[in-house]
Amino acid sequence: MLARRLALLAVAFAFAAAATVWGQTPTSDAAGAPPATWRSAADNPSVSGTNAEAVGAPSQATASDPAAPNGQATVGGQQASDPAGEGPRRPIAKVSTGTGQLPNEHGQVWREYDISPYTLRVASTARPEQAIVDWVLRETGYEVWHSEPLAILSANGRTFRVFHTPQMQEVVADVVDRFVSSEAQTHGFGLRVVTLSHPNWRARAQRLLQPVPVQTPGVQAWLLEKEDAAILLAELQRRSDYREHSSPHLLVNNGQSSVVSATRGREYVRDAVLRTDSWPGFEPQTAVVDEGFSLEFSPLLSVDGRVIDAAIKCEIDQVEKMVPVSLEVPTAVAPRQRTKIEVPQMSHFRFHERFRWPVEQVLLVGMGMVALPIPSDGQSLVPGLPLPLPSSAPRADLLVFVESKGGETGQEKRMTQTGRPEATTYRGRY
Structure with a gap:
């Protein structure tokens, strides 16, 4: 019995000594190593049965590494690569330099x-x-x-x-x-842009008009002899609703483009943003919507000088009305405060077609009853055009006359020349 008790006491003392050793702070067995250094089986390659890539050591990337600028993460003591600062991205698709010659399998x-x-x-x-x-x-x-x-x-x-x-x-x-060609060097074209408040002029001019196919719905085109075009234009000019929106002497050189336009910006309140630091507790946000018209004309004469090719592009934007919307903008002083914003109700017209006709005839394009912009101050952009009722948007019959003027004379040398479209704006005429 005494021997068994002595054996149990020896075992107890052994466990107590082991517990004391395990409770101490780990120390490095290498000089200069910092305290609290993690040691694992991966640190000792001689330990068998371990996978250096799968051991439970802490991550090597630290965002607080002093060597990493601007708090960037480091991996294995090296700064992590920044995608924005890398060189050219390696392409995913296969890329080759080719044969060094242009392919011409089709006889190019x-x-x-x-x-x-x-x-x-x-x-x-x-x-x-x-x-x-x-x-x-x-x-x-x-x-x-x-x-x-x-x-x-x-x-x-x-x-x-x-x-x-x-x-x-x-x-x-x-x-x-x-x-x-030398023939094209001195050839010019006349362009007239006209509006009428009613399309009833067609009734009297029908016998003079030769219809031309047009793809755009609502648009018509005709050819006239030059004498008939002069008679028709004289009759239209006697009407009280006749308005011309381009210079009567506007000429365009062959191969070049000219733009007749009249646009204006219309300001409106688009939104209201709450602002507690200023009176009245909100800030209205304004925007500008453009309205007006633009007509681009690009003519080109054939080599023999007998046929005209012309591309005509017309764009019209009109603000029919501003639809009001009431918003709640409560503040501590005015909890039931409201303000008004506006939503534009727009009307758009787009036309872009190409025509070909004999040089001795005149092309007349009727765009139909299209929108006419009206500024917010109540003054019509077309002088003399009656203002409509507030519930309706103004409309007018837009006509475009194109005529060959032949060779350039001394007076015609003052014509507008715009190789690329350079807007010729007639403000206040539309």
């Missing part, structure tokens, strides 16, 4: 056209060659340059470079010839 050929006879005589725009690019795209379409076969279209102030099939090169050559 390279051509360089000298366009300096046209670009040197146009001094009103920095890039007169853009007009040639625009007309080539009108003639060929956009898709043929962005699909099969491989194609290139490039231009500078002296050279027009094209890589395409021989058939497409013939189309491009015809367009370039129409710009650089």
